[in-house]
Amino acid sequence: MSTPPLTAGKDARFEREALVCLPDVARYALSLTRNQSEADDLVQDTFLNAYRAWHQYLDGSECRAWLFTICRNQFLRTRRRDERALAVDDPELEALAAAALHTSVRESNLQHMFERTEVIEAIESAIAELPLPYREVALMVDVHDQTYDTVSQILGVPIGTVRSRLFRARRILQEKLITHARDAGLGAARGTAVSGEPRSRST
Missing domain, CATH: 1.10.10.10 (Winged helix-like DNA-binding domain superfamily/Winged helix DNA-binding domain)
Incomplete structure (x- = not known):
């Protein structure tokens, strides 16, 4: 299914609301990968995925949290987690x-x-x-x-x-x-x- 094209207005809103979160997303990506090169790739993939899915972003939502979710999901898709799952006893x-x-x-x-x-x-x-x-x-x-x-x-x-x-x-x-x-x-x-x-x- 093709992604609906962004209008000039939506393009501007993406720049205004999403791109301003880039420093936070970059720090978060580095915390996940612990490797600067991998973090840079992850940030690029995150914003590319976010741009493609921008038509799904709801006005009034917290954009940074939305980007963190995309970043984490991308990380989990591209890299096998080293840590064992941590059970919560109580x-x-x-x-x-x-x-x-x-x-x-x-x-x-x-x-x-x-x-x-x-x-x-x-x-x-x-x-x-x-x-x-x-x-x-x-x-x-x-x-x-x-x-x-x-x-x-x-x-x-x-x-x-x-x-x-x-x-x-x-x-x-x-x-x-x-x-x-x-x-x-x-x-x-x-x-x-x-x-x-x-x-x-x-x-």
Whole structure:
């Protein structure tokens, strides 16, 4: 079935609404591929697919989320995922733990420590090392400010799964950044203690 041609007006709207999201899509693509050349190809395919399907885009929809969905679907089509599927044992408990951890970090010296320019590289490196299911959720929520509901729609998973993966991602990142802070002397300088992590969920 042929794709309906875009009018000049729709062409302009694509440029105005979709192309402005290119930096975010490029960062997201790089987070998926962890390879600049592959990310560039993925971005190109994403916008080509989006352009072809622009007649299906609904006015008033969140264009960035729509592009993220196209990008992720293209990635999954062209590259076999390395990571094993991650089962969610108890989304409700994981969601509560995620909220507790987020509050703990926000109320501790870690929040200030994470904002220091010295640890930006460590944060980027730690995020890049996360398994894909955790990495994409952390990037969408914590970097791109997507809502849980939007991320749930993009990934095609329940909100409980989004919360669970975000909790696990934040826990891994916290451990890596605390290690980095200790190595750099930041934690010792601020007297930061690593004792506020939520209790382990009983099995």
